[in-house]
Amino acid sequence: MLHSSRLTSLAMTVALVIAAPLAHAADPVAAPGKAAAPVTAPAAKNPLPLEELRTFAEVMDRIKAAYVEPVDDKTLLENAIKGMLSNLDPHSAYLGPEDFAELQESTSGEFGGLGIEVGVEDGFVKVVSPIDDTPASRAGIQAGDLIVKINGQPTRGQSMTEAVDKMRGKVGEKITLTLVRDGGQPFDVTVARAIIQVKSVRAQMLEDGYGYLRITQFQVKTGEEVTKALAQLRKQNGNKKLNGLVLDLRNNPGGVLQAAVETADNFLTSGLIVYTKGRLPNSELRFNADPVDQSEGVPLVVLINGGSASASEIVAGALQDQKRGVLMGTDSFGKGSVQTVLPLTNDRALKLTTALYYTPNGRSIQAQGIVPDVEVRQGKVTADADSETFKEADLQGHLGNGNGGADRPTPQASPASKKARPQDGDFQLSQALALLKGLKVTRGN
Template identity: 60%
Template sequence: MQAPSTRPLSRFSGSVLAGGLLALVLALPAQALEPQSLDYPLTSPDYELPLDELRSFAEVYERIKQAYVHEVDDKTLLENAIRGMLSGLDPHSGYLEPEAFKELRESTQGEFGGLGIEIGIEQGYIKVISPIDDTPASKAGIQPQDLIIRINDTSTRDLSIDQAIELMRGEPGTTLRLTIQRESAGQPFEVELTRDLIRTVSVRQQLLEKDYGYLRISQFQNRSAEETLKGLEELKASNEGHLKGLILDLRNNPGGVLQAAAEVTDIFLDGGLIVYTQGRLPDTDMRFEARAGDALEGIPLVVLINSGSASASEIVAGALQDHRRGLIMGTASFGKGSVQTVLPLYNDRALKMTTALYYTPQGRSIQAEGIQPDIEVINARITPIEESRRTRERDLQGHLESGQEEPERQQTARLTSPDDYPVNEALNLLKGLNIFGERK
């Protein structure tokens, strides 16, 4: 049996893609986005054709051709048959027609037209995994777990992901209506959105207060690792060249480029296994190893996740958790641990097919389980209780001054809102870890 291939991390050369990005692809080799020859046989000498089933197929095909109320051409029937073979396997396998294949390639580069919304399927309807930051979907208030029950006048009942994407894609500036069923809202409601050209910036950072940084990765793109290193340098530069703690926010991160996710993980690890995949074919078995050198030099790290954290973001969280490099805080992640490979066909079409599962360094499969946080923090709103007005020393007439300058308070816009409960809890935890470390 062929040994699994090990992927050394060349930090800025993406070669494998991981989930989300509208089609919820978890892992697909970038080289597979161009036509290639398969290095395994399409048939086996021991394989026997299921003749009875093929006869049934031929009979159904002929009856549709003869008796269906409208005439159907051979191409349509055969493409429907191919589509049915793949969609019947699992929610993430599918048949990509030329437009869908083109959109998939565009989306992995971080620029595509549409709404900026990551979707899956639940109970026969289209489910929102997460909106992408600063897109029409996020600006319209679309939330993770929302069910899209209609797109314009089309019901999404039993609609495939590819069909839903086709309906939601369109020219920038055009509008469409989504009918949303939200658990907290009771009755369905409509949202009108204007399509836009989606150019996503995957990494943003900010110094929350002295010594403590915040870095958010909204999805994993080819340059995410490079942007992460740049963001860390900017955080350090704004805090006299060092940090005492970092919050890495992967909430509502639907995935993206697997190589980039591994490279981001490598930034925080000082060596060791990041992730490995296993499938039926030898070339689906891969290992990603981190190189020596932790860019943060071991300072405390808290990773925020929630139910919208899927695929590649689960790889990062799982690896950091297994290596005990960071504390995972929030709620359980989405749980998509299957690997899809895109196999281009000769006619600008492609098969997107589940070929493997991925595993964390300690051998955990995340499929349908997700990453469980070390510290569960459910999103909540903080309502401060006003303290009754009492006289203090500074209120007394003629009080003595301290003789010290009043510290200048920085007034900067935060990437997170002041009442973002998980971020505040993560910040408090980082401070506690530093205090504990200083007193040991």
């Protein structure tokens, strides 16, 4: 969907929220391990600060001579680089080999692993869900299994991040998990790691005619996944246009700028999506929608909250400015800067803030966020018992309908009618669905 003219020599990206230990970024400008192409910067007006450089060298010598433990030059210099980047803004960073590799994995949506979603329960790592068609699902690992050991090492007391790091690794290598199922005896399962593809888009029908599309983060293939999800929802709706759609961007921390543009383009037929401004000429970009509307102009409600950041705000801002959908929820995070990943030698990289982005109406999101059109705070949904137990049509000998219509007695509850739906326990989602139904009634489409 995206025209080649939108591409640039710099791989532009929108990073995760400030609290994230590692921000996501777009494709690097050079292959890993190769130096980045030179970036043209404004000519330096001042000579090198020799006095400050002398001070730096003196501090380094003092540390090496007097610190309580020996410190090598490499460690000191890397720490100095990290400090230089970290004091620019919260999103610029120096990426070592592990951080750079993790960034590339997270934005591609592919990594070497087992294919399970995990959480922590009572100090143990618990399988939330095995991903279909992965080594974990083929090995018979089930939701609810407790992972008590990884390669013989107990997991109790480990953080989820530590456990995930141990389960990820080189493709083809085998790993042994010790599991406990339903309180039974521990048993071992040996699984070989494989390439795991994580989808960032989930779609399902809420009710007849009303669809739900959830984006968890913006990876390289997210725009393509959104296109497929829209086609899937139409198919589930009997190949008919939907009456309404909820686009859920809540707690979506961001990701790849290009993916955000492609996602917004699925819902727009013309006009500006986003533009960026920076000091370098090639950091000033404009992205416009193409005429193809994959969503068929379906009435749209976009859910956002304080966890919606960066790329999420680009999509929400474009749809709000273009009056394409109603934004509902709470104020977004407010990260309006763009990061460029500049690969260095030795599998390292710089993630540098190079621009601010602006919505089609020229709004900067930075440190302000997006205010929804309809504020709806999240609340707990509880279902009250239906007090309606008897109707006129239930009375013996009742009169028939004056127009000859069929009787409508009290419906009998059935197990199917009690099936849990996403909106049943989600107040914001239920309000979004109610708004879409109201729009259909008032607009008559």
